[in-house]
Amino acid sequence: MSKKQNEEAHNGGDTQNAEITRGKKRKRKGGDAGVDLRKGAGKVTKFDDGGKQPIEEVLSAVPTTSTKTPKPTEPKSFSRVEEGEAPEVEQRLKGPRPDQPRGKYEKRPENVRDDPEQQREQPKKALSRPRKTPNGEQTTHRSPYLIKKRDELLPKRKALPIWSQADAIRQRLRENNVLVLTGETGSGKSTQVPQFLQSEDWCTKTIAITQPRRVAAISLARRVAEEMGSLFGAQSPAAKVGYSVRFDNAAGPNTKIKFLTEGMLLQEMLRDPDMKQYSAVVVDEVHERSVNVDLILGFLRNLVSRIGRGKGVRKHPLKVVVMSATADVEGLVNFFAEGLDEDLKAPETSGGPTTVSQAARDRISTCFVEGRQFPVKTTYLPEPTLDWVESALKIIFQIHYKEPLPGDVLVFLTGQDKIEALEKLVNDYAAAMDKDMPKLLALPLFAALPQQAQQRIFQPTPYRTRKVILATNIAETSVTVPGVRFVVDCGKSKIKQYRSNLGLESLLAKPISKSAAIQRQGRAGREAPGQCYRLYTENDFKTLEERTMPEILRCDLSQSLLTMKARGVNDVLHFPFLDRPPRETLGKALMQLFHLGALNEDGTVNDLGIKMAKLPVTPTLARIIVEAAKPEHDCLHDVIDIISALSTEDSIFFNIATEEKRERAEEARRNLYRREGDHMTFLVTVQQYAEEQTDRKAWCERHFVSHRAMQSVMNIRKQLRQQCTQLKLLSSEAPTSSSSPNTDAILACILRGFVSNTARLCPDGSYKTFFHNQLVAVHPSSVMHGRKIKAEAIVFSEFLFTNKSYAKKVSAVQMNWVGDVMKEVVPM
DNA sequence: GAGCACTGC
Structure with missing residues (x-):
């Protein structure tokens, strides 16, 4: 079996490339799109659950009656332009309230990743109005505009499912220092919980609330500031709400509630290990299980249990709220309870068998808040398909012919190549549709797409048109696509996997987990009852993993370990991980840090390592x-x-x-x-x-x-x-x-970091790595690719495995330089 | 002469 085939087998028969090519050929040959589609339409008809019209009939002779409901669709986006909330907040709230249509801000493309320039601008804009008070004073949160806005928002806050639980939440945190809060989508937890807590007696300092993404941190801060009738950001010392993300720290001296990205909180923890500036830390979106969230939870567990033992320097103990959308309450409760138990045990027994005492469990509060989500009807494929691009194509047209407008379609695919292939097919077939039919507008959505193209998904749908958004995972969490009532899920996504034995990462399309499938399905029910078509069988669904493997189990851990070491966690093997990474991965990361000179012989971090961590x-x-x-x-x-x-x-x-x-x-x-x-x-x-x-x-x-x-x-x-x-x-x-660069010195430094990413020229003109003697090819994107005169040795800063091993970002070095550095790293 | 999902400091 060739490597390529091997990969495909690994991916579960991922043969789309072949299929797409076939599709293209057919199109060229036949010319008539309708005819082509009919050929392979068998599978799709089985999707029909109620004797509805099979796609081939639909496509061959589209009776105008089949488009019954499409009344002249009022461009839905215009009709909703009245009231509403910032889209990013909606995004966090996950799911609109039925009684509140989405608002004018919804069309603003801010919940797509912004570039840093833009992000800096936004807070200023938001502040400009209140600042213009008649007497020109350096405004305060008493501005009439802010007060008015706050009062307008209050009824909406009261309508949130979490509102009725405010007292319960406050009470549980008075009793205990840790609260595990499960809030389904649309519960309002991200905006309300910090506000519930900020007036508590124990809350003398700031409340930190972490977010996995920068846009979320900034927009939540803006929203909470509005709800509190306060300014936000660093522009006014009076601001009670602030945020802190990379390149943009907007927290003032009086900031009471501070939204920050997980990475920012970790950096702060390096400088202030006891978190003295905070009364509470709220960790949001824990279910996404980023590496950073796992580190934060481990640090916090150590912190609350140490303080519980009475050794803290704080007046009030640190309060910790862990918020998650899915209900792994048990796991989180046990995790924190275990920490409290370990306080009572002798140190050498810690990390042993994990029976958590009920007494400890009682000291962890829990709370469940329901969400707001419309029902979504799910349909499976009756039998597996190898070509889900083609299956997706059929479903898209089936939806388009059967279902009334409005109601856009969101299709989850694995990557750019599949998206572009399907985009072309949809456009081709749409062009051949009956003129009486509403139009189809295919819109690609993936992170590498230029900003402007991404923003098209937020633009109003043209008259009598249905949008078909072809998206990667980006639409699963990062971007909320408005107007979606139909989801088509291919059941796969590309997953990064670190291979510690080779020291390289690879990206493969793999089946998603049940929780991811449910997350995708939920995207259809945010504005109205929806439908979800899964391009796999119900049996396939049952065999999926329960949840996505946490990132910490699949990535290179050297950076995380350095952060831990620099924060004083020396025994990383006994760090409280929510999921413990494989020993080999930890060992590999420790060796790497040691080779880089960040650790002493005994494994403790040295000055160099501390600098590196910062x-x-x-x-x-x-x-x-x-x-x-x-x-x-x-x-x-x-x-x-x-x-x-x-x-x-x-x-x-x-x-x-x-x-x-x-x-x-x-x-x-x-x-x-x-x-x-x-x-x-x-x-x-x-x-x-x-x-x-x-x-x-x-x-x-x-x-x-x-x-x-x-x-x-x-x-x-x-x-x-x-x-x-x-x-x-x-x-x-x-x-x-501005003297000319010293190339030799620069390359020597690069070599010092990338010692293991070095390869020597072999007599046959290929390169093999010094360490593992592994064959690597210079990637075609490199300026070193295809050189007639090859360098005797190379150093490269990326090592990528696709169908073979590639060295990317490559420089030529001399053989003896490599030898010199290797001597320093691994003294013989 | 290949092809890369998504975050973050």
């Missing part, structure tokens, strides 16, 4: 930064430029679709490319971009460079310069002279 990059990149600051290299400014380019998520040199354009791009980029490799190419690109003072956007267009990526690079560069100055690695934030 830098917002992976330990490897942090090590390179620290190395570059050494006087013998003295190239930190240049290295920061390169690291900024390496750590931005979207690629600077984007891919170009057409052959002809590609040639022009290569030509335009030629003066940026460096023969030393990709890292020096990044350096030149960043520096030339930074030097461009007049029109950076035009510069990017001229050089076929992504402007969005470069803006992000500049943000990271600025932050790294600041932090390196604070850590005394850098004497001034701006480089003093």
Whole structure:
């Protein structure tokens, strides 16, 4: 079996590529879309549960009667433009109240990931009105506008399911220090719980509330400020509500409620391990189980149990609220109760068999709040399909022909390739539809899509049109698509898996979990009763894993372990993990940190490691930064430029679709490319971009460079310069002279971080890694790809497995340099 | 000459 086939078998017969090609051919050959679709329509008819019209009939002769309900659809989006709430808040509340239509803000595309520039602007806009008080005073939360807004919002708050539980929640937190709150979608927990708590006697300081995503943190802060009739952000010292996300800290001295991203709270924990500035920490969206949330929960468990033992320095004990949408209450209660139990045990017995005492369990409060969600009818495929792109296509048209407007369709697919394939098919077949039919508008949605294209899903639907949103996982949690009544779920998603034995990550399409399937299904019932079509059988559903494997079990842990070590958790093997990662993964991460020089012989963290932990990059990149600051290299400014380019998520040199354009791009980029490799190419690109003072956007267009990526690079560069100055690695934030870069020094530093990512040239022209003797190919996106004269050795900063092992972001190095670094790392 | 889901400091 070839590697490729092996992968496919692994993915559960994922043969879409072949199928798509076939579809394209058919289209070319036949020309008549309707005819083609009928050929393979057998499967879909079985979807019909009530003797409804099979798709082939629908498509071959569309009687106008089959479109019975489509009354001239008033463009629904206009009809709802009256009242409402900020979309991001809706997004958090997960599910509109039946009595409240979605509002005008809903059309604003803010719940798609914003770029940092935009995010900085938003709070200012929100503040501009109250600031303009007649007497021009530096306004306060007493502004009439704010008060009016607050009073307007109060009835809506009272209508939330969680409102009636306010007293119960307060009471339980008076009794105990930990509360596990399960709130279904639409319960209002994220906005209300901090407000319920802020007037409590024990609440003398700030309440922190964490969110997995930046947009959520900012928009929730804005919403809660409105509800409280307060300003928000750092602009006014009077603001009671603030937020803190990367690149944007907007918390003032009087901030009572502070929304922050999980990563930000972890960074704060490094500086203030006892969390002295907080009276309570609310951890929201725990069910998403990000690595960061698992770390936070572990730290908090240690903190509450230590304080429970009476060793805390606080006047009031820290209160912890853990909020989750799904009901793994038992697990969370046991987790915290176990911590209280361990306080009573001798240290050596901790981590032993986990029988949790009832006394400890009684000290953890629980609370359940129902949500608001419309019923969703679920239909399964009667038998499995190998080609769910085609199945999805049929279902889309079946819905379109059978179901009245309004009601958009949301299709969950695995990735960009499938989305684009299906988009084309939908457009092709839609073009062949009867003219009397309402139109279909296919809209792709994935993170790599440019902002503007993403925002199209929020634009009003044109007259007599049904939107079909073709989305990745992004629509499962991060983006709420309005207007959806039908969900089509392919049952798969791409999952990142870390292979600790090889030290590389791979991305494979795998079956989703039951909880993810339910989450997807729920997307159909947010505005009205909906329907969900699963492109797999009911039996398949039963065999799915109960829940998605937490990220901490599938990723490289070196960064997490460094954070733990830097926060004083030395014995990471006995850290209270909600799910304990495999021992090999932990061991591998410890070895890596040791090789990077962040740990002492005995495994304790050293000064270097503490510095590395405070830098917002992976330990490897942090090590390179620290190395570059050494006087013998003295190239930190240049290295920061390169690291900024390496750590931005979207690629600077984007891919170009057409052959002809590609040639022009290569030509335009030629003066940026460096023969030393990709890292020096990044350096030149960043520096030339930074030097461009007049029109950076035009510069990017001229050089076929992504402007969005470069803006992000500049943000990271600025932050790294600041932090390196604070850590005394850098004497001034701006480089003093602009001498030409010292390539050898820079590559030596990169080598120090990426020792294990090195390969030597073999006689047959291939590369094999020094450590594992594994064959790697230079990725075609590298400037080093296809060189006639090959370097004797390479270092690469990405190692990717798809159908073979690829080295991405590659630089040429000399054999003896690698030897020198290896001697330092693994002394013989 | 390949192809990358989604977050976050």
